[in-house]
Amino acid sequence: MTMTKPEEVRRVACVGAGVIGGGWVAHFLARGYDVTAWDPAPDAEQRLRRLVDAAWPALTRIGLADGASRERLTVAATLEEAVADAEFVQESAPEKLELKRDLLTRIDAAAPAGAVIASSTSGYPMTDMQTGAATPGRLVVGHPFNPPYLIPLVEVVGGERTDADAVAWASRFYEVAGKSVITMKSEVPGFIANRLQEALWREALHMVANGEATVAEIDASITEGPGLRWAFMGPMLTFALAGGEGGMAHMLDHFGPSLKSPWTRLEAPELDRELYDAVVGGCEEAAAGRTIADLVAERDRGVIDVLRATGRLPGQATAPATGRGTE
Numbered sequence: 001m002t003m004t005k006p007e008e009v010r011r012v013a014c015v016g017a018g019v020i021g022g023g024w025v026a027h028f029l030a031r032g033y034d035v036t037a038w039d040p041a042p043d044a045e046q047r048l049r050r051l052v053d054a055a056w057p058a059l060t061r062i063g064l065a066d067g068a069s070r071e072r073l074t075v076a077a078t079l080e081e082a083v084a085d086a087e088f089v090q091e092s093a094p095e096k097l098e099l100k101r102d103l104l105t106r107i108d109a110a111a112p113a114g115a116v117i118a119s120s121t122s123g124y125p126m127t128d129m130q131t132g133a134a135t136p137g138r139l140v141v142g143h144p145f146n147p148p149y150l151i152p153l154v155e156v157v158g159g160e161r162t163d164a165d166a167v168a169w170a171s172r173f174y175e176v177a178g179k180s181v182i183t184m185k186s187e188v189p190g191f192i193a194n195r196l197q198e199a200l201w202r203e204a205l206h207m208v209a210n211g212e213a214t215v216a217e218i219d220a221s222i223t224e225g226p227g228l229r230w231a232f233m234g235p236m237l238t239f240a241l242a243g244g245e246g247g248m249a250h251m252l253d254h255f256g257p258s259l260k261s262p263w264t265r266l267e268a269p270e271l272d273r274e275l276y277d278a279v280v281g282g283c284e285e286a287a288a289g290r291t292i293a294d295l296v297a298e299r300d301r302g303v304i305d306v307l308r309a310t311g312r313l314p315g316q317a318t319a320p321a322t323g324r325g326t327e
């Protein structure tokens, strides 16, 4: 399959233009691409243009690419017309397996031979979606986060019949298009971030169902607690700092035994030597030469920046996210 170099792509098609498809359209326009969109809903074009208009001020504030313009959006009358000369296609139709299978089969039949086709699915493995396609080798998952025009992460993974070249191409293309990419080695259910979010959400729903915590308490427990750290330092390095000077190794030695109970309740992984070493080693790698003191200073600066950014520093105006006024 001959593909346009990721750096030379100019024309992108977005199929499905709701919350995520519309967000992708806004992102690609802001990055200077020509975008053709298609969505079967009768009011799709008005909704899409409203979404792009609403996103544009934020996109302008963070900086538009040279030549970026809302004028470069075309809304096509048919799916076939939308993808006819696309160099890359992003599918963002409803999360229904049969619908995605049929749609990806149609996109594959209509798109130019060299175009990679990505699905925004938030959970289906590509292996299950590519079954009807004549050229399944170019079908990948490109899972974004809402809104795709502001949240950098895209998780990229192929199915059993996807060519490795298509996965590598998609990862590079998203990077060129300004995204932060994790290229996954295998089709982990829920990918990486949603698997984590799902674990959190599952427990949140249990707590609400059992009357153990309110929705507001659950949200506050994250926005006033760990969420402040997670905006700039992931759960692994954050917990490494819970071990003080001893880092992750001390954290596991200290808290591992007492965490056995919640881990068991959640169907615990066995904390064997291999897992222990992988977690400690992974934290050392992620620290990339920074000492614990460096990381503590970085975390503290980050927390203060997030507090400032969300209007929660003393003397700042009301923060809509928390509803708390100026002291």
Ligand SMILES: NC(=O)C1=CN([C@@H]2O[C@H](COP(=O)(O)OP(=O)(O)OC[C@H]3O[C@@H](n4cnc5c(N)ncnc54)[C@H](O)[C@@H]3O)[C@@H](O)[C@H]2O)C=CC1
Binding pocket: 015, 016, 017, 018, 019, 020, 021, 038, 039, 040, 041, 044, 091, 092, 093, 094, 095, 099, 103, 120, 121, 122, 123, 143, 144, 145, 146
């Ligand atoms: N909403 C979210 O937070 C996220 C959603 N996703 C994924 O993005 C995809 C789209 O989800 P949303 O944008 O949230 O849904 P949505 O309901 O906002 O938009 C879906 C759009 O698809 C259109 N559509 C219906 N049938 C179609 C068809 N046969 N072909 C093309 N378009 C069709 C609808 O008219 C609608 O505009 C799903 O796969 C979802 O799992 C991924 C990341 C986050």
Ligand SMILES: C[N+](C)(C)CC(=O)CC(=O)[O-]
Binding pocket: 122, 144, 145, 146, 194, 197
């Ligand atoms: C709710 N969701 C599973 C569709 C969320 C995602 O897939 C990613 C996100 O934006 O959090």
